[in-house]
Amino acid sequence: MPELPEVEITMRGIASLVGCSVASVKIRNSNLRWPIPDHLPETLQNKQLLALNRRAKYILAKFENGFLILHLGMSGRICLLDNAQEAEKHDHFDIQFNDDRVLRFRDPRRFGAVLWTSGVPDDHRLFQSLGPEPLSEEFNEEYLKKKLNGHTTAIKNTIMDSHVVVGVGNIYANESLFRSRLDPRISANKLSRIQTTRLVNEIKDTLIEAIQAGGSSLRDFFGADGNPGYFQQEYFVYGRVGQACKICATEIQVIKQGQRSTFYCPSCQN
Numbered sequence: 001m002p003e004l005p006e007v008e009i010t011m012r013g014i015a016s017l018v019g020c021s022v023a024s025v026k027i028r029n030s031n032l033r034w035p036i037p038d039h040l041p042e043t044l045q046n047k048q049l050l051a052l053n054r055r056a057k058y059i060l061a062k063f064e065n066g067f068l069i070l071h072l073g074m075s076g077r078i079c080l081l082d083n084a085q086e087a088e089k090h091d092h093f094d095i096q097f098n099d100d101r102v103l104r105f106r107d108p109r110r111f112g113a114v115l116w117t118s119g120v121p122d123d124h125r126l127f128q129s130l131g132p133e134p135l136s137e138e139f140n141e142e143y144l145k146k147k148l149n150g151h152t153t154a155i156k157n158t159i160m161d162s163h164v165v166v167g168v169g170n171i172y173a174n175e176s177l178f179r180s181r182l183d184p185r186i187s188a189n190k191l192s193r194i195q196t197t198r199l200v201n202e203i204k205d206t207l208i209e210a211i212q213a214g215g216s217s218l219r220d221f222f223g224a225d226g227n228p229g230y231f232q233q234e235y236f237v238y239g240r241v242g243q244a245c246k247i248c249a250t251e252i253q254v255i256k257q258g259q260r261s262t263f264y265c266p267s268c269q270n
Contacts, residue, residue: 002072004134004167005210007057008073014052014080020097021048022063028229029092032107033073036093036114043116044068044095055121055128056166066118069126070105073112079104131165134203139165141197148188148196155191156184157258159203168203170260172210174238176203183269184262209234238262 002010022044037043044063051062059078067170070078081102084094093105093114105114114167117124132138144165151158156177159168168176177184179202182195191199200251213234236246240253241263250267 002057002076002215003169004054004057004229005172005174005207006215007167008054008211009073009077009215012056013054014078014103017054017080017097018049020058020101020222021046022095023098023100024096026094026096027092028087028094029110032092032110033113034115036157037116040068040114040116049097052151053129056162057135057169058126059201060121067118067121068114069115069117069124071113073107075109076105076112076126079106081257083105129163131161131163134165134167134207135264137206139200141193141200144200145191145193145196148191151188153188154185154257155182155188155199156262158188159199160258160260165203165265167207171235171238172203172206175236176206178236178265178269179206181268184257184264237265239263 023046026043027036027038027040027043030038043065047063047065049061049063051058053062057071059070061070072078073254075238079102083100084096084102087094088106090108091104091106093109095103097103097138103136105112115126121249121256132143147164148155148158151164156173159176160170160173174184176199180195182191182199201270237252240252243252245249245252245265245268248265250265252263255262255264
């Protein structure tokens, strides 16, 4: 599943569309996680794209009359095409702009989303209970320590909770905890202030490095321009079960937490 860096890379990959106006919209299959609103061809006609932003794993496309909300789900991709190339089986939604470029939403598993709001995005039901952005100043040691004090769940599960902080999915939770030298099974409320500070810094640094590397290309993710990411080459633990730790040569282990695989070094993270 694309995580925060992959969504950020996707958003940046379509940023050149800002300022363009919509020539046409085509819905081929509205049956995604939630139905694509059937009014979009009319609502977006001739409207200018004013800005692009990201909130958690959502891309917000601001038009003159509202916001298009895009989510990649498990296998979704947003492709930026030079023209209206022939659609393939899983190409569900197109926006053609007045310069003939096409924003195409492709989603084989159809867990993604294309939604619309004419109001303020923060008031939308999808965003009302979200925690802060991990790369924001709001996400700091003081904030996280206060949040962790109320959680007896494992720290790995806690930092993946979007009510605590958004966008830290399984890949980057594993990597951030390794870099912080924290056992992923430790109760969140047991972290010291020093450990909490280190975790905040490592989450930020891991995400920044992943964005700089173009994200992680696992299975379905490629950027909007079709290029892969390269951060998977920098993994310390994720997906490396049975391999030697890059720091101490101990064999990387894997356990299940919240039905997700957790990879860790039992020597470095104790």
